[in-house]
Structure formats: C-alpha cells, structure tokens
Amino acid sequence: VSLGKLALLFFVTQGGFALVWFFLHWHAQNKTQAKQVYAIPRAIFNVFFISDLCKRLQVEQQKQAVEYQWSPARLSLVFVTAFGVELAIAIGVQQDLLDTGWQFISLVFNLAEFYVLYQFQLVANRVMGDPYGLENKTITPVNTLWIGFGLFMWVSLFIALFSDAPTP
Numbered sequence: 001v002s003l004g005k006l007a008l009l010f011f012v013t014q015g016g017f018a019l020v021w022f023f024l025h026w027h028a029q030n031k032t033q034a035k036q037v038y039a040i041p042r043a044i045f046n047v048f049f050i051s052d053l054c055k056r057l058q059v060e061q062q063k064q065a066v067e068y069q070w071s072p073a074r075l076s077l078v079f080v081t082a083f084g085v086e087l088a089i090a091i092g093v094q095q096d097l098l099d100t101g102w103q104f105i106s107l108v109f110n111l112a113e114f115y116v117l118y119q120f121q122l123v124a125n126r127v128m129g130d131p132y133g134l135e136n137k138t139i140t141p142v143n144t145l146w147i148g149f150g151l152f153m154w155v156s157l158f159i160a161l162f163s164d165a166p167t168p
Helices: 003-012 020-031 039-044 048-063 072-096 102-127 141-162
Strands: none
Touching: 003 020, 003 102, 003 141, 020 039, 020 048, 020 102, 039 048, 048 072, 048 102, 048 141, 072 102
C-alpha cells in the first residue's frame, strides 16, 4: 500500500484502519508461509501478534536479500506500549476517572502506532518490489466507506468533548 494512502486511512479513522491493515498483512502471510494462521483473530488481537508478524517480515526480507535497516523487536515494543497507554486512557475516560480531553492526548500514542505501521509498510513494500506502494495508491469505494466512518468518529469525539456539562 502506498504510504500516503496508509496515512490517510489511519488518521481519518483515528487508528481504526489498523484492524484492516493487520488483517491484510496476516492474509498475505498465509499466501507465502507454510504455517497458516487465522487472520481475523490475529488482526483483532494485533497487540499480541505484532511481534510474530514483524519476525515473519524480517525472515522474508532476508530471503529476498532486501537491504533495509529496522528493528522488529523495537517496533513491537513501541506498538504494545502505545496500545497499553491508549487502552488505559480509554478506560479512564469511560470510568469518569479522566476528562474526555484525555482522548486527544491519546491521539499522541496513536502517532506511535502509526510509526510502527509506517515502518513495517516501508519494509513490506520493498520486499514486494514496490518501494513506494504505487500498485495500491488509489482510493477505492471501500476506502471511501472507511473515510466516512472515520469522519463520523472525529465528529463524535468533538461532540463528546464539547458536550460535557460544566462542573459547578
């Protein structure tokens, strides 16, 4: 996928597109690896399986002799940490332990998750022989649905932020 398209879909959905991104990468792994996996559960529970996905890409990178420096372990650690902090903020907001404004702070950790997906995609594109992801750069009708979903999420977030009753 092109990096611009990945960025657009990731940010407009506040990171929700990552589920589809993980599914597509696990599905692609099933086409090239002997060990088949269930792509849907691994996409949903991506935080538990990102390390394995990164290791598989590194193996494929080495097979193809693609030169690109990256650290699968570091990317996995960044993703798991960012996910954990975002989850803690979401629970805190839901339990009224944190103000809804914390959801915007949570977006900073969303940037860390994007960094991981972006770095992974850089390697994956090179391994596939399409370093810029030009074969998958157009916005499809399904992508348009994701964009609409994302815009709904952003509107909902702003409504929640500005609809809190003032404290006396």
